[in-house]
Amino acid sequence: MTDDPALDLARKVLDSQPFSRLVGARVTAFGDGRAVLEVDVRPELLQQNGFLHGGVLSYAADNAITFAAGTALGPAVLTAGFSIQYLRPAVGRTLVARASVVHAGRRQAVVRCDLLTAAEEDGAQALCAVAQGTVLAAEPPRD
Numbered sequence: 001m002t003d004d005p006a007l008d009l010a011r012k013v014l015d016s017q018p019f020s021r022l023v024g025a026r027v028t029a030f031g032d033g034r035a036v037l038e039v040d041v042r043p044e045l046l047q048q049n050g051f052l053h054g055g056v057l058s059y060a061a062d063n064a065i066t067f068a069a070g071t072a073l074g075p076a077v078l079t080a081g082f083s084i085q086y087l088r089p090a091v092g093r094t095l096v097a098r099a100s101v102v103h104a105g106r107r108q109a110v111v112r113c114d115l116l117t118a119a120e121e122d123g124a125q126a127l128c129a130v131a132q133g134t135v136l137a138a139e140p141p142r143d
Contacts, residue, residue: 006031010067013075023059027067033101035067041093041117052090052128057115061131064097065111069135072104080108082133084115090128092117107137 002008010030014020014037023045029036037060039045047053061084070077099113112132116125 004031006071009075010035010070014063014067017063019059020063023056025060025063030067031071033068033071033104035064035071035099037064037067037097037099039095039097041090041095049089050091052092052095052117054086056095057086057090057129058084058131060095060097061099061113061115061129062133064099064113065131065133066135068099068101068111068113069104069109069133072101072109073107073135073137076138077109077135078138080134080136082131084129084131086129088126088128090115090117092119092126094118096125102132109135111135 007030010027014027023039025037025039028038041052045056062079066077066079096116097113099111102110102112115129117128118125
């Protein structure tokens with residue numbers, strides 16, 4: 001637990017997602033229109049050439065985008081769609097997805113996400129992909 005109740009809640013929500021537990025994701029920052037999601041790179045997350053699989057990058061972008069939007073729209077949100085552009089192969093020890101709200105209205109938010117990998121030696125980060133998505137406030141379930 002931290003001294004930040006919002007970050008603690010975000011971590012509980014992430015931990016409630018079985019796939020996020022499988023990937024080993026963690027929320028390291030949450031609030032004020034921003035969220036940071038991290039995934040440690042390990043062999044089972046790589047593709048055949050030794051790079052982090054694009055699906056892992058897409059997962060991280062989707063979740064970071066949705067968490068960032070949740071800071072503006074509230075906790076009940078769903079991704080309406082997102083696009084991702086891969087810039088270079090993702091190599092390193094940690095994937096970092098930094099998302100920030102570009103615009104938020106009452107029912108939807110547009111969010112940008114930079115995906116970076118941190119190198120083992122000096123911790124320098126390299127931008128490997130960018131994503132942008134639209135997130136909608138979820139409607140309450142109907143009886």
